Amino acid sequence: MPKRTDLRSVLIVGSGPIRIGQGCEFDYAGAQACRVLRREGYRVALVNSNPATIMTDPEWADATYLEPLDVETVAEIIERERPDALLPTLGGQTALNLTVELAEAGVLSRFGVELIGADVDAIRRAEDRLAFRAAVTAVGVPVPESRVVSSTSDLDGVSLPAVVRPAFTLGGTGGGIAHDRMELEALVARGLAASPIGQVLVERLLEGWQEHELEVMIDTAGNCVVVCSIENLDPMGVHTGDSWTVAPQQTLPDGEYQRLREAAFACARAVGVATGGANVQFAYDAASKELAVIEMNPRVSRSSALASKATGFPIAKIAALLAVGYMLDELPNDITGKTTAAFEPALDYVAVKAPRFDFAKFGVVDARLGTEMRAVGESLGLGRTFAEAFLKALEGREQPTVDLDPSRRGDPVPERWDLLLESARRGLDLPGVHPYFADELRAVARAERELAATGDIANAKRFGLPDATVARVLAIGEDEVRGRRARPGRLAVDSCAAEFEARTPYFYLSYEASDPAPARSHPAIVILGSGPNRIGQGIEFDYCCSRAALALRRLGYETVLLNSNPETVSTDYDTSDRLYLEPLTLERALDVCELEQPEGVVVQFGGQTPLALAPGVAGAGFELLGDPLPAIDRAEDRGLFGALLGDLGVRAPAWGTATTTAEARAVADRVGYPVLLRPHHVLGGRGMRIVRRPEDLELDEPALVDEFLEGALELDVDILCDGESGWVGGILEHVEPAGIHSGDSACVIPAPSVTPGLEAEIRELSGAIAAGLGARGLLNLQLALQGGELFVLEANPRASRTVPFLAKATGIPLVDHACRLLLGAGIEELALPPRATPTRAWAKESVFPEERFANAAHRGPEMHSTGEVMASGSTVSQAYARALRASGRARRGGSIGVPLQAG
């Protein structure tokens, strides 16, 4: 059946701010859906409160509502938009839950809105633990022995250990493993509170069972395909979002794998998935061949994003098209252009996902993983061998591990796979690891030993050892390894194991012959991405990279993107002309540059990650667009920067450097208490703190000691610069005073405390600093206002976290302009208005993982937030009230604003 012509307009519900358990995978999914449904001729309205995603830029939907995701607001939007249909399956659990509430409140029926891609009964059946069990057991699919509990008094006779799973929550929130009765009661009480329907499932812990997931696509004709199988490296008991995973599954024989495939289809049909993607999770015991379905998501999920990137099959796009009536066999497979979407990808490589944790940020010392997700990001490694993929995922986390204590290798600790690899090197046993994966770890250790014995770098590279490992084993420099080794080939992620010609240029690197080089019609520019999400480097930077890829494409370049983060829009093969899914290490960055021979490399948009690679890339002879290194140096070297500010007559907090406690106290005596202690070159303010008395001032590592401006107001200024002058893209005022990390502060624009006189001063100062640094592209200034006087706290000559917010608030595409500046344009060529004026009053507020980490919502100099929301109002206070509501911190506030309109 072709697409439905009885529908003209579709409302897409986004997933809101980035949270643990609901990351930017839904921005990727929602952005794809918007794009493809508009291309099909539907009017697309979008509601999402998240400013950091490219999806809420005005170009992506006909009407974009940056509004709180609650029933009342979405009902108002529906009343105004009168969409024919609502598509809820691409906005994660948030969108599904909201949709159920809308249906229950009668909103959908009142306005005649059809739900597409899912129906309320199916959502309920998938989420209500009892209904789900009844539905799947009826079709013969086993589930773990369990009991549905709605009070702590129903717990008699529960066999322990047991898993507690609350109904209708995100990423396992409120769940856990109980080993004794006391733990059980505490967990059930917590789970009942976390579940919106006050229901938890107490389930037998299938300890030591393997965990498998299948990503399924279904159309209205009942056709089912498995896009990808995903095997967890960690056993049951560790949330799949926290688990290392591999795709395709590696350890099940064909017959057993096919049983899972059958069971997945049976589940999806039993629950009643109408169309689109679904994710089914299984526990499997290899010894007894026993199988149990753990849960099912009747929607695009985190695993769908992973499966899309691991296979090249665009799940979200296809799901959106299926929802409007297409069948799988009517949709072309983009990658081959010849075959249809009704097929199952065949992989000739291995894809390994590693989670990234930031426990230290939350002061957690003895971190343990469980059924409640804690990972904040992930990296994906593609390789021709398991080892190559595993080691790429490991380095792709950008989180070197030190002080490994192999005695903890059997525990569910965040660094477990680092410990296991180290244990394999030391010849220790590898407890709790499937024999196949244990063998693979031992193979890595063996390859390292062989390399040490033979010095055969070619062999080591073909096996998959990174340059850094080769360098360590041979005790030589990485540059020497590079000098002595061959270059990797460029291999396509083609969804068909080379059976058909691939048209879509999505690549990874391996030590084999390159696929035929794709034709090039324009000079190339390489954009280095931002890697896995982490606290302090979230999707704002992916927004900037994606936006830059699209902008540079329009400017006549072929854009080449390098990133390791499978959740993002930037790793969608539609975003750039060529995509390399590789870790952001100097080795891979240089390999990509050597293959692509770009005219320039962009390092400004991906946060600290690409900046750290910039000197190495430049040192290898590749041109960095905008020549950023001198400006970075001038901005980051406190002495140079202080001198520049001094020349300009601009005030800055007094400061000094210290390597010992005594030195620190001496500096503090000079600048006066309180002081702000901060390590240099850090992200998200790790280890930063305010000290008020000499006896609290202890140093264990070199740090900067800054005068702390008590009670000052903070301002964030984003500036477009061309090396000689600057144009202020906006001045944001922080709601919280100085001392709160700028990433955690709520912000408003226009800045209420900035008088016209002060604004003129800021504009002058911005231009002067931009010129003094010689910065090109984007520059972010952090200013403090104390006693009517301006202080410059920091200058960062790169895209900042506030760029997407500001671009939406003012309607000025800052990244697009920055790209032109990087290519050498002058500001006067950009036809910018005299000053950037926000369209209304706008506010943004941060969200914190307070349900996962105690005190996470306590704001201080260390950043804790995972994401943010944005809202507007006719006044700043209304906008802020609305943003508080969107963040979930207030029930009501503000009123619905004007949607952004696509041009």
Add this chain to the structure above:
Amino acid sequence: MTGFLALEDGTVFRGDSVAAEGFAVGEAVFTTAMTGYQEVVTDPSFAEQLVCFTAPMIGNYGVAEGRSESARPHARAVLMREARGPAWTDWLHERGIVALSGIDTRSLVLKLREAGAMRAVTVAGAGSAEQAISVARSQPSMVGRALAPEVSTRTPYIYSDAGVARIAVVDYGCKRSILRRVAGAGGAVTVFPHDATADELLRFDGVLLSNGPGDPEPLVDEIAVVRDLIGRVPLLGICLGHQLLALAAGHETFKLPFGHRGANHPVLERATGRVLVTSQNHGFAVAPSESREATYVSLYDGTVEGLDLPLEHARSVQFHPEAGPGPHDAWPIIEQWVEEVAYAQAA
């Protein structure tokens, strides 16, 4: 020990020998199935072929006797990016199969995709590449090769002696999964050699024409027998059996450039618009046809994936409903056929 694969076009791929020493001559082909390496290697349809797995890690879960599709490996050689042992490689070694690991299988597949399946030689151990290339070139092409007689059972045997319908399976290179599915569906199964006569077969309630290797066209006698059976006994053809039925019914077959081998091939059931994801392994195919008889078509290249001659009670599928390896989507085809045969016989 090192080894290499030499193709008739002169390309040489080097790797490490991980099983038997020696050399193997055959047609180089690839399969995209990601699971079921043991099933693939023991499938008689791979006779005289050197099988390249596109999945890079092969041998991960060892071997088990129950997974074999016949009594022995039929593929002449196995080409892998990364073999995992020792269970799998020892198993190949004990059965005298030449196997190479470390092959750049993706480049090999790109080559076969562009140039078509090629005659080739796999050498485990020292050897001259030039000599191997010339041996490859001196081999006959797969076109015109009748291979079913070489892999068929020599004498009839009973596979299962009780059931709701008596089914004769003509073994052109039959996979055990077919016998298992037919028996499981209630068939009392007797297996016949490829040259069974129509008279022998007509004594049964239904006849299943099995899969098998090689080109269907030279199997002139077998085609004649099938022609003789049409309309006189319910028929179900699978793979080579489908091609034989097609030829007997006046369709044409041809050699595919590089074959259909994998577990992810979508076929469209014309009557319902449903798509089945199927297991496939064939180098020859039935040419695309608008005929109403064509019940299934390949969504890859439009070749005829199924035939139905309702008046004659004859039908066939190009893909493998028995799976082994591959999806179970098409299992019901065998079950329904056995049921229908039983029903017709009872009526």
